[in-house]
Amino acid sequence: MLRSNANSAYNSVALAVATTLIIIPATFALFDDDELRMSDDYAALVSAISLAVLLIAVVDIHFSVSKARALAASGQPLTAVAKRRRRGDRTYGDLIRDHMETLSVWLTTCAFLITSLALLTLWAAIEDHGPARWLAWYSFLAASYGLSVVVMAGVRKVIPEVQEVLDLVRAMPSDTPANPAGTAQEGSSPSTSP
Numbered sequence: 001m002l003r004s005n006a007n008s009a010y011n012s013v014a015l016a017v018a019t020t021l022i023i024i025p026a027t028f029a030l031f032d033d034d035e036l037r038m039s040d041d042y043a044a045l046v047s048a049i050s051l052a053v054l055l056i057a058v059v060d061i062h063f064s065v066s067k068a069r070a071l072a073a074s075g076q077p078l079t080a081v082a083k084r085r086r087r088g089d090r091t092y093g094d095l096i097r098d099h100m101e102t103l104s105v106w107l108t109t110c111a112f113l114i115t116s117l118a119l120l121t122l123w124a125a126i127e128d129h130g131p132a133r134w135l136a137w138y139s140f141l142a143a144s145y146g147l148s149v150v151v152m153a154g155v156r157k158v159i160p161e162v163q164e165v166l167d168l169v170r171a172m173p174s175d176t177p178a179n180p181a182g183t184a185q186e187g188s189s190p191s192t193s194p
Contacts, residue, residue, distance in 0.1 A: 036140065037131030043120050046139045050113045050120075053146035057106045057113075060153060064106070068099035102153070109149045116142035 028036065071092050078093030116139045123129050 035131075035133060036136040037133050038123060038129065038136045038139075040124070042136065043124055043139075046143050047117060047120055049143045050117050050139075050146060053143070053150055054110060054113050054117075056150055057110050057146075061103060061106050061110075064099040064102045068096050068103075071096050071099075105149060105153075109146050112142040113146050 074092065076092045078096070079091050081089045081091055119135055120139055123132055123135055
């Protein structure tokens with residue numbers, strides 16, 4: 001049940017991201033009278049977003065590869081338990097596989113963003129550049145995809161930690177009265193200072 005709660009939260013965020021990437025752009029493409037077109041300001045904005053996502057990607061790729069390398073170099077069998085949790089044990093193989101999946105998602109994201117940046121640079125270099133509607137859409141989708149991956153990577157890391165905290169709270173005995181820091185319990189006298 002606990003793992004299904006984490007999966008359902010992750011799926012809800014994934015649905016929101018998919019809505020942002022598919023439904024909203026499709027609505028603009030089909031029903032918007034103002035057609036999307038390239039401008040110098042738009043190119044600068046999309047380029048800045050793409051570069052920020054690329055920076056985050058490079059850092060996360062570095063950490064994922066470092067962690068996977070450290071796990072592989074540990075000499076432990078892939079089936080050995082690396083982490084014991086209430087939600088289930090994680091083997092060395094599971095952890096390495098997670099880091100490699102993260103790496104593949106980031107590399108795909110980088111490919112889209114680098115292609116978008118190269119096309120934006122080429123468009124900006126052309127004298128009297130036109131509206132290039134296809135490039136406006138491609139760069140929008142690439143930047144949206146990149147931002148979505150950043151959000152989903154954060155959510156993927158946070159949800160298991162939040163779920164673990166909730167598990168610990170549920171496991172606490174409920175008959176113990178809460179004692180927030182700085183308050184006295186019933187029957188005890190407040191401390192006095194000289």
